[in-house]
Amino acid sequence: MSAPTSAHEHPAARALAGRHRIRLWEIIPWLLAIAFYFAFPRYLGFGTELLVTILFAISLDLALGYAGIVTLGHAAFFGAGAYTAGMLAFHHIWSEPITGLIAAAVVAGAVGLGSGLVLLRTTGLTLLMLTLCTMALLEEAANLGGHYTGGFDGLPGIDIPPLFGMFEFNPLYPRVQYLYVLGVLFVCFVFVRTLVYSPFGQSLTGIRENTLRMHAVGAPVRVRLIVCYTISAAIAGVAGALWAQSNAYVNLSTLGLDRAATVLIILVLGGYGRLYGAFVGAVAYMALSHFLSKYFPTAWQLGLGLLLVVIALFARNGILGIFETLQRRIGIKRPSP
Amino acid sequence: MADALELKSVSAGYGETVVIEDINLAIKAGESISVIGRNGVGKTTLLATVMGHTALHAGTLALNGRDLARVPPYRRALAGLGFVPQEREIFPSLTVLENLEVGARAGHWTKERVFELFPNLKERLSNMGNQLSGGEQQMLSIARALLTNPTVLLMDEPTEGLAPVVVETLTAVLLRLRGESDLSIILVEQNSRVAFEFSTRTLVMDKGRVVYDGESATLRDDPERLAKLIGVSE
Numbered sequence: 001m002s003a004p005t006s007a008h009e010h011p012a013a014r015a016l017a018g019r020h021r022i023r024l025w026e027i028i029p030w031l032l033a034i035a036f037y038f039a040f041p042r043y044l045g046f047g048t049e050l051l052v053t054i055l056f057a058i059s060l061d062l063a064l065g066y067a068g069i070v071t072l073g074h075a076a077f078f079g080a081g082a083y084t085a086g087m088l089a090f091h092h093i094w095s096e097p098i099t100g101l102i103a104a105a106v107v108a109g110a111v112g113l114g115s116g117l118v119l120l121r122t123t124g125l126t127l128l129m130l131t132l133c134t135m136a137l138l139e140e141a142a143n144l145g146g147h148y149t150g151g152f153d154g155l156p157g158i159d160i161p162p163l164f165g166m167f168e169f170n171p172l173y174p175r176v177q178y179l180y181v182l183g184v185l186f187v188c189f190v191f192v193r194t195l196v197y198s199p200f201g202q203s204l205t206g207i208r209e210n211t212l213r214m215h216a217v218g219a220p221v222r223v224r225l226i227v228c229y230t231i232s233a234a235i236a237g238v239a240g241a242l243w244a245q246s247n248a249y250v251n252l253s254t255l256g257l258d259r260a261a262t263v264l265i266i267l268v269l270g271g272y273g274r275l276y277g278a279f280v281g282a283v284a285y286m287a288l289s290h291f292l293s294k295y296f297p298t299a300w301q302l303g304l305g306l307l308l309v310v311i312a313l314f315a316r317n318g319i320l321g322i323f324e325t326l327q328r329r330i331g332i333k334r335p336s337p
Numbered sequence: 338m339a340d341a342l343e344l345k346s347v348s349a350g351y352g353e354t355v356v357i358e359d360i361n362l363a364i365k366a367g368e369s370i371s372v373i374g375r376n377g378v379g380k381t382t383l384l385a386t387v388m389g390h391t392a393l394h395a396g397t398l399a400l401n402g403r404d405l406a407r408v409p410p411y412r413r414a415l416a417g418l419g420f421v422p423q424e425r426e427i428f429p430s431l432t433v434l435e436n437l438e439v440g441a442r443a444g445h446w447t448k449e450r451v452f453e454l455f456p457n458l459k460e461r462l463s464n465m466g467n468q469l470s471g472g473e474q475q476m477l478s479i480a481r482a483l484l485t486n487p488t489v490l491l492m493d494e495p496t497e498g499l500a501p502v503v504v505e506t507l508t509a510v511l512l513r514l515r516g517e518s519d520l521s522i523i524l525v526e527q528n529s530r531v532a533f534e535f536s537t538r539t540l541v542m543d544k545g546r547v548v549y550d551g552e553s554a555t556l557r558d559d560p561e562r563l564a565k566l567i568g569v570s571e
Contacts, residue, residue: 202435206428213426216388217440217485218414273430 020197029279033182037175044178050286051181052243057266057278058192059235064264065273066196067228068208070124072260073131074236076115076138079255080108081237086250087148090155097160097169101184101241108237109230111138116229120222132257139255154251158244169245177246184242188235193275195231204228205273265304269311271318280319339402341366341521342387342489347396349386355394356382357545364489369515369522371532371553374542375568380525381423383542384491387523388420389413401488414440419487423494423525425478429467433458436466436477437484444486445518451480454510472503479510489521490514496531504531511535529567533557541566 036047056078063069081104088103089095119130142149149155162168167176195201206214207221214221244250253259262285270281288307292300315322340363350356357379364370372380385391387398389410398405400416408416428436437448437458452459455476461469469477475495482490495511496504508531514522515535526532532539533553541549541556549556549566556563 199438202431202439205430205435206439209428209430210426212390212410213422213428214439215390215410216414216420216422217481218411218442219440220411 020194026276029276030186037178037182041175044174046286046290048174048178048181048246049243050282051178051185052239052246053263053266053286054278054282055181055185055188055242056236056239056263057270057282058189058275059232059239060263060267061272061275061278062192062196062235063229063232064267065277066201066208067204067225067232069120069225069229069232070128071131072128072257072264073133073135074232074263075255075257075260076131076135077108077112077233077236078240078243078259078263079135079138079142079252080111080233081105081240082244082250082254083142083149083240084108084237085241086155086158086244089158089160089245090150090250091148095159095161097163097180097245100160100245101238104237104241105234106237108240109234111237112233113226113230116226116233120225120229132260135255135257135260139252142252142255150251152252154249156249158248158250160245160248169248171248174246181242181246184238188238189275192235196275200224200227208273265308267318269308269318271320274318274320277318277320284319339399340364341368341401342523343397343399344387345397347386347398348394349382349391349396350394351382351391353392355545356391357386357542360386360396360547362540362547362550364521364523366488366521367519368538369524369536370538370540371536372523372525372540372542373527373529373532373567376527378542379545380542381493382545384420384493384523384525387413387489387491388418414485414487415442417486417488419482419485419490421475421478421482421490421492421495423497425471425474427466427469427474427477427481429465431466432463433466433469433477434462436481440481441484442486446483446486448484451483454483454513455480472499472506475499475503475507476510479507483514488519489523491523491525493525494527495524496526496528504528508534529557529563543567 033051037044040047059077060074063071063074084104084107085100088100094100094103115134119127119134122130143151145151160169163176163180169176203214203219203224206219207224211221240254243254266281266285267277268281269284270277270279285304288304289300292303296303311318317324342364344360344362347360348355348358360383372383374380382391386393389405389408393406400413400418403416405413428439431439437451457473458476458480461473466474466477479492479495496507499507511524512535514520524532524535526535533556537553538551539549539553539556540547543566
């Protein structure tokens with residue numbers, strides 16, 4: 001046997017170190033987000049909504065893109081988080097925003113864990129329908145529990161105290177909300193990025209690609225799927241709570257099929273299983289929706305539909321997939337994992 | 338001392354369908370055996386049954402004395418079963434390194450050791466699984482299984498569909514693996530030449546049953562009997 005090379009010289013060690021390294025271009029989305037704050041002060045409401053949507057899409061990407069859990073009911077967790085933060089504040093039980101987010105994450109995570117224990121025994125179409133049913137059940141529960149949830153009208157005018165006791169949330173000039181949501185998005189993103197590049201994240205990719213094979217290498221597939229689903233639900237809950245806090249109201253739309261379908265479309269548009277697909281997809285979808293509805297108020301969804309058809313036909317890996325194909329064609333080397 | 342792997346009167350298959358019947362097999366620690374037979378006689382099903390991917394209808398399976406009958410596949414892997422599937426089944430979206438790490442556990446087999454066995458893989462660490470040739474994928478599949486540090490390694494036709502030169506390389510690797518660190522190996526192989534070279538003991542299966550369990554040399558030296566058992570001569 002040859003003499004072992006030193007730990008740092010070994011190609012495996014180099015590749016491992018490189019996998020976690022932050023690439024220079026990864027700073028760009030964050031710089032753009034900060035630039036947006038200064039460049040478009042009148043659009044910070046739109047920007048805040050965009051950032052919340054990105055976080056929601058990242059949570060779905062973890063479940064769908066990495067673990068291959070097909071779901072059409074992710075808004076269940078978004079809504080669970082939104083209603084948790086909203087109800088705690090509305091009923092004057094707890095309104096401090098950051099701990100409100102933690103409470104939302106715990107509740108949404110618990111919903112994810114409880115439903116995941118049952119749902120993740122199934123796959124494919126059955127799983128898809130059951131996730132949809134879970135969301136519909138929660139939506140109806142929120143509708144029926146009007147005394148606590150405000151029912152069909154929701155909970156308007158939630159009073160959120162200043163962040164750190166200093167920075168006031170102003171619904172008309174949402175500067176604080178924008179920076180607050182950006183900060184939370186950054187923290188959650190770093191967490192998810194670390195997770196997907198960890199051995200746990202690799203095993204999720206393995207499960208998505210070949211469940212039997214993962215069983216054969218000793219991975220407890222179901223447990224890992226449930227853990228992933230729970231984490232994903234908790235992050236979706238944080239997104240929902242951010243939405244409730246920044247808009248100062250909660251309604252049934254947070255638990256609706258519209259929201260669940262939109263985030264799925266965003267992920268398909270940007271490219272799932274890529275982390276940054278959530279950013280690209282959300283920006284593309286929301287910017288297009290915004291401008292198309294402004295200039296073609298009666299037919300703006302046609303434009304979005306056409307774009308989706310084009311993506312589905314010619315770019316199965318979404319907008320980021322197009323860039324990757326172009327990179328390959330012009331011979332740019334893929335960065336080390 | 339308990340056998341590394343022991344099957345007693347095992348009948349198994351897919352759902353209600355019985356594919357293998359009344360299989361009795363015992364392998365000692367460090368022992369290697371080959372399993373040969375015509376297509377569709379149940380060789381792959383035998384390995385799948387040991388891994389827990391089929392429905393066990395009757396009989397018992399034990400790994401190092403531990404009953405496996407009700408143990409799910411991932412716990413069997415953790416208990417010391419390694420599996421190299423026929424289709425290689427590399428994870429295409431993971432790099433070579435990630436494919437190796439995904440099930441790696443501490444033990445005799447380290448990355449250093451598998452790179453000694455398969456130097457090609459060391460050069461391809463950051464390539465994606467789907468960027469490898471068939472031979473490299475097979476090497477990766479074997480390396481991935483070795484890194485789980487199994488006590489019993491199941492290999493399902495590792496040379497199938499590979500170029501002759503790659504078959505030579507892989508056969509050399511298989512020979513090196515024999516008896517390494519008390520590793521027991523069951524090699525399912527269509528190529529009887531490779532099978533006889535690999536192990537001194539060979540099992541022949543036919544219609545879901547073991548019809549021969551004995552010396553490889555006896556079969557190799559008796560082409561008529563071999564032809565009768567598997568329908569071809571060497």
